Each structure stands twice: as C-alpha cells, then as structure tokens.
Amino acid sequence: MDQAPEDEVRLPPGLRFLKALVxxxxxxxxxxxxxxxxxxxxxxxxxxxxxxxxxxTVRLPEGTTPRAITFGEGWLAVATSDNRLLVFAPDGRLLQEVGLTGP
Known part of the structure; x- marks a missing residue:
C-alpha cells in the first residue's frame, strides 16, 4: 500500500487552530x-x-570593631560593635562620632 501524498492528509479544524496557537x-x-x-x-x-x-587609612578608636560600613558623597560611616557611628572624611580623618541607642 502506498502512503497518501502530503497534500491529501488534512488535520481536523480544531487541531489546525491549536497548531496555529502554539x-x-x-x-x-x-x-x-x-x-x-x-x-x-x-x-x-x-x-x-x-x-x-x-x-x-581609617583609624578606629582602640577596642572598637567595625560592624557595617556605608558611603556617601564626601564621607564614610562606620558602625561599630559598641553602638557608635563614626563618620570619616575621604582622606580618613574623623569628622563626627554619634552614639547609637537601642537594643
């Protein structure tokens, strides 16, 4: 038996629609x-x-350990383990020290 030619094999209309969607x-x-x-x-x-x-160089006070560091425009802040925030200038000198309260 011979196979039917390609143009004679037709898909059902629902299957043709599904094929087009795919x-x-x-x-x-x-x-x-x-x-x-x-x-x-x-x-x-x-x-x-x-x-x-x-x-x-950034010199932290004796006995302090840095916990986090963040950068801003023209400053560097270091949060220490003894609940202080030390703000340094870009050249490494200490600009400000802020005591932190909380748990």
Whole structure:
C-alpha cells in the first residue's frame, strides 16, 4: 500500500487552530526573550556604578570593631560593635562620632 501524498492528509479544524496557537505562542515567547535580553544588555552598563574610593587609612578608636560600613558623597560611616557611628572624611580623618541607642 502506498502512503497518501502530503497534500491529501488534512488535520481536523480544531487541531489546525491549536497548531496555529502554539506557533503564535512560540513566536511571542521568542520575541519576549529577545526583548528582555536586549533590555538587560543595553541598561546594565548604566546600572553598574564604580565603587567609591576608599581612604588610604581609617583609624578606629582602640577596642572598637567595625560592624557595617556605608558611603556617601564626601564621607564614610562606620558602625561599630559598641553602638557608635563614626563618620570619616575621604582622606580618613574623623569628622563626627554619634552614639547609637537601642537594643
């Protein structure tokens, strides 16, 4: 027995519609992935900022241990284990000391 030629084999109408929906969904997903990758590639260089410049030396008072460090424009703050916040200038000199209260 011979196989029927390709043009004679027809899918039922519901199955043809489903096949078209799957094709459209696939193309939409491919377009979405390309768009997301393009946005990430074009926007990522703008989002990455250089790290702030660290002073050459920062001298903490005796017996203190740094717990957290944060940077601002023109200052560096160090939270210590004895509940103080030490604010330093970019050259490393102490500008301000703030006592913290709380648990």
């Amino acid at each position: 094709i459209v969904l696939t193309l939409t997903l491919i377009g979405g992935v390309i768009t997301v990758v393009a946005v990430i590639v074009t926007r990522m260089p703008q989002a990455v900022r250089p790290l702030p410049a660290l002073p050459e």
